[in-house]
Amino acid sequence: MLKNILLARAFHVCSDYPLPLMNKPISPAALERLRTICLVLPETTEKVAWGDPTWRVRDKIFAMQKGNHSGARPSVWLKSTNEAREPLLAGRPKIFFVPPYVGHKGWVGAHLDGRVPWSLLQELIWASYRQIAPKRLIASL
Numbered sequence: 072m073l074k075n076i077l078l079a080r081a082f083h084v085c086s087d088y089p090l091p092l093m094n095k096p097i098s099p100a101a102l103e104r105l106r107t108i109c110l111v112l113p114e115t116t117e118k119v120a121w122g123d124p125t126w127r128v129r130d131k132i133f134a135m136q137k138g139n140h141s142g143a144r145p146s147v148w149l150k151s152t153n154e155a156r157e158p159l160l161a162g163r164p165k166i167f168f169v170p171p172y173v174g175h176k177g178w179v180g181a182h183l184d185g186r187v188p189w190s191l192l193q194e195l196i197w198a199s200y201r202q203i204a205p206k207r208l209i210a211s212l
Contacts, residue, residue, distance in 0.1 A: 097145035149199040
């Protein structure tokens with residue numbers, strides 16, 4: 072544990088990226104707000120996968136909350152397109168990032184441990200849903 076803290080501090084000192092030294096899991100209020108945004112969409116279900124909540128439509132993930140372990144920042148990962156995410160990454164690099172594992176498929180991540188632009192996040196979550204959901208469900212929005 073001490074080794075991880077020292078590595079995190081060394082990275083923080085050497086990096087231009089602001090990494091918090093003491094990371095906490097997502098706040099209950101932020102998780103509940105995220106849940107509310109996702110579960111209002113037709114046929115959305117919540118399922119825990121890889122230790123974190125995911126939101127799915129017809130068992131296909133359109134949003135996943137990540138970073139609930141020691142040394143990580145709480146975030147939400149969303150299906151996007153390269154064209155849609157580039158302005159987010161360039162305009163707000165302290166909030167938006169390319170997540171590991173799925174980033175090369177066009178996903179975008181948003182950190183949830185600071186000032187969260189909730190109205191923008193809701194738009195992005197709904198856009199992610201529209202990429203995954205069947206056309207019949209999208210028509211019902």
